[in-house]
Amino acid sequence: MSLSLLLLLLPICSAQATSFYGTVMTYYPKNTYADGSVTVVLRYKLSFSTCQENASWTCSSGDCGNESSLVLNIVDQESSGEWCQREGTMTRQVPSNAPFQLVLDGNSWIDNVQNISGWSAETLVELRNRSDIGRANTSPQTTILPDLRVPSNCQRDFNLLAFDPDGDEVRCRFGNVTISSCTLSFIPVANSFEGAYVQQLVMEDFPRQNITLTQTDGSQTIITPNEAISKIPVQFALRVDPAVPSCTAGLYLPKFLPPTPANRAQLYTSVNQTLEINISAEADFYTISELLFSGPHNIVQTTSGTGQYTLRWTPSEQEDGESHPICFVVQAVSNSTKYQSELRCVIVSVGNATILPTTTPVVTTSITIPTTQSTTITITMPTTTTPQTTMTIPATTTPLTSTSTTPTTASPPPVTTPEDTTAITNISNPFVGILRMKLSSSSPLSEDYIRSTVMQQIRDELVRRGLPLNVIVRLLSSVQQ
Template sequence: MSVLLLLLITGAQAAYHGAVITNYFGDVRPFVLTYHIKESGSSCEEVDIWQCGGNCTTPPFYAIDESRNEWCQKTQILIFTNYGPRTFTFIFGVGSSNWIENRNGIVTPLIRISNDFRNRSDINKPNSTPQTTILPLVRVPSNCQRNINLLVFDPDGDDIRCRYAAGPECNICTPPSVLNVSSSCSLSFRPTNSSNKGPYAVQMMVEDFPRQTITLTDGFTGAQEVKTPSIAIGSIPLQFVFTVDPAAPSCTAGEYLPRFLPPTPQHGAQILTNVNQTLEISVRAEATQADISELLVSGPPGVTKSSSGSGNFTLTWKPIDGDGGLNYALCFVVQANSSGAVYQSDLRCVFVTTGNTTVSRPTTNTTTLTTTTTNQPTATTEPPLSSTPNATPEPGPYHVLALDVMISTTLSMETDSATIMNLIKEELKRQGLPSDITLKLLRSTLLGVTTPAP
């Protein structure tokens, strides 16, 4: 097991608001490991700078969003090279920064990541870790019930479970007394006494569990380890601030607490786009007894936002080459003000998936076709779920962009191409693709003709 220590140093006393760290990897040889580090502080000037030690680069931070000098979230992308398919424990020490003053007594931040990138026997490639994100500060009035469903995704289709950090995963591990977390990554808040008002430090771990027994193989030593569905493969940290505000005059969504309106995408929706193509997501909300002030966002690097009037917002993102074939979680809330009080909408999160990905399914037959479906950059679909309740969505992308298929048929491509294409489309729909897919024939090759016996 390799241990890498990355130190966080700062010249200002910042108020730490948490962090989310996820990663992606490239080819096994050379093995390229990319970490997306999101750290949050009380202002953009006070967010610390991560210094990278080891075989990696240290690029600058890029701001994702900030909330009127209350918090700022930045992201940094660390690229490690020549790290083979093996296990890693990363420990991030957070220099002179302390958590924002909180009710559960958490002072010194600690971020511990247990990653396992050994080759999996079920997919014959290195394991991937869960993907998620969260806003630096989530708030709710003390008298209003609130369920927060975190958006989690695993590229390997593993079962993702959430829990509070414990033991060596934090310096002080006292969880918030007002917030319960379920293994299915749902947070629940119940109305509480006004004496419980204030901020709480939330320190969670997100873990991936295989859905069947698998064997993990170290790419250097060849050593193997068996993982069952009850043994976690790895874990990533999820840290943020949860604030209990004074009681609201009403807990009805759309009055003081902003309510989302169409065409805002539903929670958990998948939004498709292409590399170097600008994606726009419309967000609309109302609060009849409060003034909507801002849209707050946590998402991939490069997301921007704009407003066209009270309660009308647009999120814009243009993925680059390195984003191709990846899924990112993008979360947002709408915030409103009334008589000095601040109110947040529900947390809403979507998947943003970037094409292009090729899928091939050869079968035994006599005619070769290549078909493609159109990929609308603003199309929104619900992600397919497994049959397990509260299970993690199966890995994307969920649209076939190119398909090589061989079929056996007595029909002729010269005279019956429309019929053949319709049959292929109906089969793709039966396999779960949307009913509005469009197929275009790119190439047809006749391999052979078999005449049935009389």
Template sequence: MALFVVLLLSIAIVQTLGFDIQGGLMTFRPMERHQDGTNAVSFLYKESTRGHCAHQLTWNCNSGDCGQVELSEITDTDEDNSDLHLWCQSEGHILRNMSSDKPFTLRDTGCCWVSNLNNARNWTLLTKVDIGTRSDTHTINKSPVMTIIPTIRIPQNCFSIFHLLVHDPDGDQVRCRFGQPTKGDCQSCHQHPNFILNESFCSLHTNNTPSVGMHVFEMVVEDYPTKNITLSYSDGTSSVRNALNLSVSNSLAPLSQLPFQFAVEILSPLTTCVPGVVRPQFLSPTPSHGDVFYTAVGFPFELTLRAKATQSMIYDFQISGPHNMSKTFQSNTGTAQVHVSWTPQEIDVYRRVPVCYTAETRESQSEMRCIVVIVERTAVLSGQADITCTENTITITLTKSSMKGVEENQLRLKDPSCSLTSNGSHIVGTVSLNACGTRMEDTGEYMVFKNEIDSVGEASSVITRRNFVRIPFSCSYPKLAHVSTSFKNHKSDYVFTETGFGSFSYSFEFYTDSTFNSMIDPRSYPVDVKLLDKIYTGIQGHSTLPQVQLFVESCKATPDDDPNNPLYYDIIKNGCSMDETLVTFPSNSTKFNFEIEAFKFSGDFEQVYISCRVILCEAGNPSSRCAEGCVQNEARRRKRQLFMETHGHFITQGPLHLERRSLHTSDEGPANSQNSNVSTPVFAALFVISVLLLFGVMAYNIKKSRLINHSHLLSSF
């Protein structure tokens, strides 16, 4: 009885002090393999609370051999020191010495969640760990990394898209999903009918107005390889991990499973949602969401965040980062900024460090942005370069004398299939604004196109004698300029440069009819189409070389302009037709014209992009990829012949916007419309019977439509 009273008093004290948990997460990475065959594995976790930090997470072994704990520590990283006491976040570090490299799970459970609308009380966090050796990298498997600010506050009328940060050091495909109680992922595992989770991009948006109050999200992060791999273990066993393919319905085992839980407070509506008025708006030089930075052990990494709010006062910035990161806050009339500094230690070498931040007012907060900081052992080299910006391209000219010992073949662009060229004094790269990994960002007044030159890693080498190179470059265009409309939707020509082929480009257009003489005006994008409409698509290669041939090796549809989206539909694969409605039209050697019928992806997707992998070959050469044509067996494909053909490049066009149509409009059911028109004025006595029949037909059509929508990837409205 006395113990029960003490327990009740302890719970009451915790609740009185405001130690309600607002979220938790965990990641892991291997540190080193000891001579005795054991492995040191580092686990980092975040704990977010309302009010003061409470340090409630303990992480116990749930299944498998979890090794021995060598170190366990926790440090507060950021806290609201105002009278509001809205947040506190701490970072814990656990170092385990593993005698086995077989999979195991860690688990934490406890009470209590911050008061919420979902009636979530107890929490459960589950981490599934696999530190087998990968067949693709020949290194121990690492988990994705992520973080999130401790307190998220969004006005009810200002919720648009909430982007989460997940980044994988192994380059795996990362997905987020809501937790499932049958898998033991969480305690309540609330599914949130008013919120939609984009699992591929780990972003939240609403399909209905969310209720004012606190909403608890118990999510799971999983990673999958981009190609089939094998995980090998020290006892001689192995397991296969297959690449994720959402186009087929299957259940695959992930490489790792991580808890990602947080709370979102929906605030009362604001008078305006315009950024920079009541809600803070980030200003330059604040990094954009998803930016990647590099630093080295012992070198301070510094960051400046700046924001404005003309009708409110910014009193602080929330920052979720490593435990020894410091911040210095400054406030001026209408604007505020914070200087962030962090010096990586030896234990941080090769670590991927996520950092998220928001600007805070008493009424609201800015959008959340997140970056990744990659820690190298030695300082990163950067050279002297000139940048030339045109309407369609960016050219970077790097002075060789500023990068002694660095050659062209040691460097690459964001997209390694895009080449650099060089002469005696300079290394040159030319990229399209929509190709070679170039990323577009809208900063408000400008549209910024970013790319970077990095050093090529030596995956098969145990040592390296080269310094790491990173040279980011960008071009900014005023939004009033032509580029603002040209690149928001319609993609202009794709320009590439390769040794042996020089500079060449591809145009990718939609046309009005099968003559392919009149392309759709770029200003009319996105292109509105109806299901089963004919879509006329044309691709043309442009080269100064006289004898070249275009080959379209693959085309696939995705719901966005990312050709690597795991949700896709093959139209052409390995040069072979995959869609029954595909019709190709005769054209010259540098053109490829085809037609397909319009479709949509099942689910909440209203847009379709088409991406094609294209190659230019030496015309008439029987050994080129162009001459091979359709290859049913991928194993028969030979390696690319240098100077005979270019790299394969993905080019994308879209979006095609599917017009939404009612299931019971007059053009779909003329008989129903006719019966209705006749029954109303003439046969009053049969009115009830006619209505019942009409609803019966409608119910049948709706049921049939739903069955089709759930049975196939591609569906109709």
């Protein structure tokens, strides 16, 4: 029996029950003023069986300052009225950067096998200046659907999104028990275990080296890699449904198809620029009924046919420099029985949001692209953490060299042909990385020319060299030398 199942079946409290479906909260520090006060924006999801029920966060320790604005909007609701998730945006101005803690509590969890009634969700906000990044800490970024489903006879891993803008290590735990990689594993059980199980997790960020936190009054605290900087709650229901005739995705259980983004893919967009996420799924023997998602409240969902969905989100200036999580499942139905696909989550970085460095080797590629101006471009890009495969393509008059410190044992031997060939790294989709470019030209290059012409030519060349057709190349910044 897996660790997650043992935790699922712990008997706690007495039954009472009706409406709460969980919560999650994240935060971003914003402005620091001359008097030492700090503004922080906290975003949270609040899920109940209806869109009218509510609960309030209260200050449990420290000086939580003044709540200057609070907006609560619907994110998504299940079509049969099972649950409704809303997003709250709370702005607080605190008198100093000292840590404080907020709590959300109540006593009306939905009916569940564990007979849990009460809940308590805590968020520890750490705003002291970090020695490693020179600014306040940002919490891990995540979200979750209120009600995840799995058939009782199917094994499934729920890979919770755990993204930290500061590059910290993120860990999840039930009580004092840490969950590796924030992944919940479900193993098949007897039908007597069917029903809803309450999941009450804590997500924390840990520095990768010793850091010093400095408070406004000058006091300092050293945090080690074994000490959490901040903590956020991740609470939801996991529902064990009746057995399905086959656990193979695409038959009874919905299966994602291209161009659906991979789980934990990192996407990019700019302020006032609409991002489109296209999602496709199929199930041969059940009817796909809907796409369920959790993310920013102003995401717009459209459908172009059975199993074909598009999520569109246009970030505002308030989201500039931030990263926002979006999670989704596709749900199928037969009579009154509902079955869900695997959970997938992506992280969307807006504008000048922090892009995390990878821990894998760097590939340096030199490409000469013929343009109306003689321009040489050198691109340096981190590879993905997925195993690499090597392919060969016919050589062209365009020089292309690729070097990597990745051990050769990680790649199969290249395929050779009678033609002259040039080996490149085939980076699996989705690929996320920073392209650091050096451009040399016989005449000055305007930024408009770079954005409109050079970026497109780079994209076309990368696609020709093996990257997917939907690869996006954007100019983040440029410096004249």
